[in-house]
Amino acid sequence: MIQTTEQMLCAFNKALNDSLKWDPKKAHLTNSLRSALFLSRSCEQLDGFIDGKGNYIRVVDDREKPRESGEWLLDGIWTKTHQPDCSEAEKPHEIAVAVCCALECESQTGEKQFFEDFSKLLVVSSPLKIFLAGLNQRTKVGANDYIEKRLKMIQELLEKPSVKQTESDWYIAFWPSPKIDGESKTLWDQLDKYCHLKEIRLFYRCKGKEGGFEEYPKNG
Numbered sequence: 042m043i044q045t046t047e048q049m050l051c052a053f054n055k056a057l058n059d060s061l062k063w064d065p066k067k068a069h070l071t072n073s074l075r076s077a078l079f080l081s082r083s084c085e086q087l088d089g090f091i092d093g094k095g096n097y098i099r100v101v102d103d104r105e106k107p108r109e110s111g112e113w114l115l116d117g118i119w120t121k122t123h124q125p126d127c128s129e130a131e132k133p134h135e136i137a138v139a140v141c142c143a144l145e146c147e148s149q150t151g152e153k154q155f156f157e158d159f160s161k162l163l164v165v166s167s168p169l170k171i172f173l174a175g176l177n178q179r180t181k182v183g184a185n186d187y188i189e190k191r192l193k194m195i196q197e198l199l200e201k202p203s204v205k206q207t208e209s210d211w212y213i214a215f216w217p218s219p220k221i222d223g224e225s226k227t228l229w230d231q232l233d234k235y236c237h238l239k240e241i242r243l244f245y246r247c248k249g250k251e252g253g254f255e256e257y258p259k260n261g
Contacts, residue, residue, distance in 0.1 A: 042076060044090050044169070046212075046257045052086035053173070053214045053241040061229060071162070072227050074100065075219035076148040076175075077108055084117045084144065091169070093119035093141035104191050115161060117144030117171075143167040148175035148218040155191065168248070170209045175218025177228055181237040188215055192244060196253045199246075208248060215242040 060079045063070065077100050084097040096113035119142040122135035143165045147158040155174065162170045174191065178184040192213065199211075217238040219227045232239050244254035 046243070048090055049171075049212055049214070049245075050241060050243045050257055052089070053083055053216065053243065056082035056086050057241060061232070070227075072148070074108065075229060077147070079168055079216060080116055080146045080173065083146070087117070087119075087142070087144075087171075091119050091142045093121050094135070095119045097144075104244055115143055115165065116146045116158075118142070140165060140167040142169040142171065144171040144173070147174040148220055150175055150177055150187065150218065156194075159195065159198075163259060168209055169212075171212045171214065172217050174213060175220070176242070177213040177218045177221055177237060178238075179235055184242075185214075188242060190246075192254050203223040210248045211246040211254070213244045213254060215244075 053131045053162045057080060060075065063075075063078055079096055081098055081100040084095055085099075088095050095117065096111055096119075097117040099109045100107050101109055102110055112210070118140060121139040121141055143162055145158045145161050147155055149155070159172055162172060165184045176184055176187065178187050195213065217228060217232060217235075219229045221228050228235070243257050246254045
């Protein structure tokens with residue numbers, strides 16, 4: 042199924058809204074679990090319109106063990122699978138034969154953490170690549186400056202001759218990281234004070250397209 046930019050934005054905003062409504066009684070909500078929750082809900086939304094089998098960590102309604110394993114290679118990866126012909130007794134699990142979508146998510150905003158995770162997408166062959174980047178700047182100007190800086194650095198990477206990224210559609214979604222640098226409390230409990238962080242900022246770059254990323258919707 043072909044995804045649209047509108048579908049992507051709706052999926053991530055739905056994931057964010059669902060995550061923010063998570064009942065703290067269901068689990069001890071650390072910032073790490075909040076980040077995993079947003080990742081899980083985002084991937085669940087993408088399952089609805091991305092071809093292939095999704096592999097990712099899931100966060101469920103279990104106070105004792107809310108975080109279930111499921112990650113394979115990347116934070117989120119969708120693969121086409123094949124099951125070889127064999128007897129019922131010997132039938133193996135489905136074998137992944139191609140990647141349909143590759144996704145990485147990073148809540149920390151430091152340059153080192155950002156590009157350590159982003160670089161994983163550069164070495165994976167996939168027609169669709171998504172990076173979910175945390176945002177915690179407490180002013181709109183600061184957030185805009187951060188986004189502009191990161192997109193410029195990403196664009197410079199994608200244009201390097203050694204990095205062949207012309208065969209992929211790219212989406213960069215900036216979401217409110219629950220972590221406030223240097224503080225143990227969560228930004229998610231204070232979002233009413235920082236309205237510029239309450240929605241996803243989505244940028245895309247289509248396959249084979251020259252130039253930088255465009256925001257959807259424009260002037261959002």
